[in-house]
Amino acid sequence: MKYSIDTEGRFTVIALEGEIDLYYSPQARDIILKSLREKRAVLIDLSRVSYLDSSGVASLVEGYQLAKSDGLEFALVGVGNAALQVLQLARLDRVFPIYETRAAALMEQV
Amino acid sequence: MSQDSLLLELHFPSQAEQLQHVRRKVSEILQQQHCHVNEIDCAVLAINEACMNIIQHAYGGDCSGRIILKIFDSGEELVFLLIDFATPVEEHKIRPRDLDEIRPGGLGVHFIREMMDECRFLECPDGIGNIFQMRKRKLKDKGC
Numbered sequence: 001m002k003y004s005i006d007t008e009g010r011f012t013v014i015a016l017e018g019e020i021d022l023y024y025s026p027q028a029r030d031i032i033l034k035s036l037r038e039k040r041a042v043l044i045d046l047s048r049v050s051y052l053d054s055s056g057v058a059s060l061v062e063g064y065q066l067a068k069s070d071g072l073e074f075a076l077v078g079v080g081n082a083a084l085q086v087l088q089l090a091r092l093d094r095v096f097p098i099y100e101t102r103a104a105a106l107m108e109q110v
Numbered sequence: 111m112s113q114d115s116l117l118l119e120l121h122f123p124s125q126a127e128q129l130q131h132v133r134r135k136v137s138e139i140l141q142q143q144h145c146h147v148n149e150i151d152c153a154v155l156a157i158n159e160a161c162m163n164i165i166q167h168a169y170g171g172d173c174s175g176r177i178i179l180k181i182f183d184s185g186e187e188l189v190f191l192l193i194d195f196a197t198p199v200e201e202h203k204i205r206p207r208d209l210d211e212i213r214p215g216g217l218g219v220h221f222i223r224e225m226m227d228e229c230r231f232l233e234c235p236d237g238i239g240n241i242f243q244m245r246k247r248k249l250k251d252k253g254c
Contacts, residue, residue: 019133022162023126051133053158054221058214065212085151089224090217091209 002048003031009106010073012040017048020056029059036066036074043105047078052086064096073097077105114182114189117143124165124175124194132179133158139181140188146249153188153246156225159218160192160242168196168240187227187247195239201231 001024002017012035020028035042042063046052060076067074075097079087087093099105118139122128133154140150161177169175178193206223207216222229222244232241 019130021126021129021133021158022165023129053155053162054215054217055162057217061212061214065214082151086155086221089221092212095212 001027003028005031005035007040008043008102010041010110011043011075011105012038013043013045013077013102015045015048019051020049020059021051021053022055025053025055025059028056029062032059032063033066036063036070036072039070039072041073041110042067042075043099043102044074044076045078045102046076046083047080049080049083052083054086054090057086057090057092060096061092073110075099075105077102114184116180117183117188118179118181120179122177122179123173124169124177125173126162126165128177129158129161132161136179136181143183145188149188149246149249152225153190156222156229156244156246157190157192159221160190160244163218164192164194164196164240164242168194168199170196187245190226190244190246191232192242192244193239198234198237199231199240 001020004015006013014031014035016028032042044060064074077099079098084093118135120132120135122132136154136157137150140153157179164177176195180191182189204219206220226244227247228245230243232243234241
């Protein structure tokens, strides 16, 4: 798994890349939680994620919960078919704010 | 199962880093059988989740455990067997969580049930370990 972290507007954007499975999800979790501890809104870019399993979903849920408890925004962008199928199975596509593009996320008024 | 043709037999240790290789092999073998891409995705996800359950729960993170994956073609359906040598699981304790609860974890069983037509534990001949069987009916107009 590769990742990059950038700042765009109000967001810390975490772009994950590759397969987020049981082996890599602890790393994804750490990156997400560390960014949230800086008390900034977090946007997770999944456009380069080719596989997501339930452990990867758990990392996203943990981030979502921490953000919610701290009153921070937590959203997803670039959710491809592989990730969307899993999020839909878990009915989390109705829970996470999901944007098609980073620009769309930045334009959203909160 | 004797009349079923064995498509794949894979032996691997109970380690998370093995899962990528397992997914590749499953995908490869089902592509060779001309399975529909959606069916391949279903099989890969269900097998991955079942392997995760073995690694995390049956073996409790012990990386020295052994796992065997077998895939059979029974004509009408694909049959997936996952065999481990851990303490037998108590099947009645395995339940998917309520999806209305938003919390990490507990989704694997739900994913498996959604992806497969049938899944159950088989009786182990010697009482050691677990045999988890998943079955998926093939699409009529495709190889799988």
